[in-house]
Amino acid sequence: MITSINQSPLYPIANPKSIVFFGASNNYSAMGTSILNAILSDGFEGTLYPVHPREKTVLNLPAYASVDDIPTLPDMAFIVLPTKIVAQTLKAIGEKGIRHAVIVSAGFNEVGGKGEERQKQLQKIAGQYNIRFTGPNCIGVVNSHLRLNATFLPSEGKTGFIGMASQSGSFITQMFSYLNNRYGQGFSTGFSLGNEANIDMVDCIEYLGACPNTRVIALYIESIRQGQKFIDIARRVSLHKPIVAFYVGGSETGKRACLSHTGSLAGPDQLYNGVFRQTGIIRASSIEELFDFCYVLGSCPLPVGNKLIIQTHSGGPGAAAADACERAGCELPLPSPETLEKLAPFVPHTGSANNPIDLTYTKNPLDFFHGIPKVLLEEKGADGMLIYFLATAGMIHTALTSMGVPDDEIDTQIQNIVDTQCQSIAALVKTHGKPIVGFSFLTRENPFVTSLQDRGVPVLPSPERAAKAFGAMVDYTRLRKKISQQTD
């Protein structure tokens, strides 16, 4: 297994200083143009060499009639050409001495018949020239820390800690705004794999396992092509970095869709569940879960065990979280007498300290962000917490107005209050080394949600999703321990 990303064949693909680009023109409706445009608008600082048979410039960059005309040796080639000229282009870059490529063009294994022959031809050429490539039929690659976004849509330049390897490019390029809007997150590095004719998912797991910007690895899987190699590498990577997988081919219908999509042969759920358990990979049952789990696993210290306390000031969301926690394999211990004693001053007579700790209506809102979670994190019988957040800027606005704060000071005061309270929660997590997962029906339009998320305290959009994500952390801790014992 590699110990540094520059030992990986993916290194020049994710960290190129220069790219030769085939298939962009000045016609904005062309796929290649969209990708080159995304690279430019995200601010990539390396050199781009568009190749075009006729144009002198492409998107205002000097264009070259052929790869041979390029004065230097680019780190990699990006190919978005019509199917029938892909092979000859791969040969041309091989002749030039380029050893790395991304092939976006489709029309290979995924269409069957002649497509399969065409794919074999690409593999043969790559073998002759020692070229390593991703694709064909992929979307591209993104490395947010280098401002490299060689995919279909602009990313808005958001960096993040989720490393992704995907057998569907959509789950990279179409998730930029999703991750940003929901969690204020982004991809550290993302690889779209397509048909995996050369570089495959195992190479990506190895790369992302060694990538210093990646805290957690997300996989979108339609089928695993090299079972044993996958198991070996994933087992070793998951010992030090969590891996979450969404596997889509488990149903008959899913299987058929995968075959049409990337020409992959999917297997039954049970087989994949076995592989995931053996390798310490957490399986997500939906795309939302995939990213929820990654977000929380990348944000929190891991819980030692499965016991948690729920803090709420609304009974319903607290009860929904409690129910979901048990279903996710977690336990809600009753607080110890010592904790109950320390809690007593905070819990009104309408509230409950039975876990969920339901404060109903707290007199001093700051207690909710400091005094109460502090007591609950000190509880020796619990390994972490869920906290429900419902406060809005409007509530503080009303309170400040009634206290006579002048209008022109209110916004600043609201932000100060929000930041102080959220900072307090973030500091508690650090001090106690136990995870806190927040949940709220509010979005990043709410200043508490944004402030908590931006301070590394994950906030998920529902009690059930928070409970399941906590359960994923518990599962990962358990699996990792088991694998670690087997490996010793």
Added chain:
Amino acid sequence: MITSINQSPLYPIANPKSIVFFGASNNYSAMGTSILNAILSDGFEGTLYPVHPREKTVLNLPAYASVDDIPTLPDMAFIVLPTKIVAQTLKAIGEKGIRHAVIVSAGFNEVGGKGEERQKQLQKIAGQYNIRFTGPNCIGVVNSHLRLNATFLPSEGKTGFIGMASQSGSFITQMFSYLNNRYGQGFSTGFSLGNEANIDMVDCIEYLGACPNTRVIALYIESIRQGQKFIDIARRVSLHKPIVAFYVGGSETGKRACLSHTGSLAGPDQLYNGVFRQTGIIRASSIEELFDFCYVLGSCPLPVGNKLIIQTHSGGPGAAAADACERAGCELPLPSPETLEKLAPFVPHTGSANNPIDLTYTKNPLDFFHGIPKVLLEEKGADGMLIYFLATAGMIHTALTSMGVPDDEIDTQIQNIVDTQCQSIAALVKTHGKPIVGFSFLTRENPFVTSLQDRGVPVLPSPERAAKAFGAMVDYTRLRKKISQQTD
């Protein structure tokens, strides 16, 4: 069963012309003040009579020292007073002749012991004076079509078609922005039930079943108190209006949380599943599902069967939807030869017509919104569709710029294009009477999502959620048919 809402004891509570309000003051941190403030800021047009022992005005309304001083007979009383004076207040409104009340005050059955005695006392007084009331320990009531929002938070005045009866007030008052942000929806009428000492969930189902603004009924259930009555009424209502329930007490932990929250005794999952099946109620497994299902059931014509076609231009989201559809009990038929022939001009060689119909890259974007779904809705072997939406305003912007459209015309042209395309989808649904459920990772910040949703085409935030919601429609169609046959 009632045939009109004005036969219900809830009618004066949800449609009051005048309210006497106990427990509001000029102190903004008091719960009562927050509720009166929400009523005022949402623009209720009826008369409000705050009662306060000392203040002359409350939130700028003339205040009365006692209910006896009010010159007329208010339609209902709203009580947010300290626990120990609730009983005497209920008696006082009874003496005055008021027959309807909402009791928000807590400290009754949910705290056990003396609280249970206090609740019995309320029931006794209500019996003496023929008072019907919701609560205690509830949040209030909302009727968006009357701009009545007697709950804890301002609602932003959004109307909608979801009727809600909830054993947790949070799932009304804290869902206003949730429903608005996700679906552009709101509650038609919402009842927070609290401890159900008098009016209970069955009364609400009956009311909402007859409510002309309510297209679908959402229930948040911690326990059903009157089993047989519930079954009788729900069975009759669900024959003409879908009911979706989220039941939280099925796990041991959930059960304990419910007991602390509203003093309710929850039962095992199997028991509740049986009740739901018998009554035609669709069970949701999370709060998100509860509202997803309601939103889709309230928006779409019902599918005749479980066969659907998925239209996408991204393989991954298509495959994820396909896999989730099978898991949700739906089938994806292969299109008939006739349909395939009609589709051929629209599907590029990189695409697939195997269902999912994956267009990869369509030349003419309008086809995606008209030509293709038209062909697919005409398919006799399918009962409805899922469609994946990924287009952004930015994409159209780029295209228009490259076509030389002047900058100052672009925004208007984008909106026109979006509206024309979305209107086209909405019209197809009407013409063919088959449901289309959209899904997208984009939010209402995206003009397509907003335009589709505002035209009655539901768009959910992930393939799995769209598939499950379609499955909920299929389940409802099936259950309703079965119950209807049993009833004949």
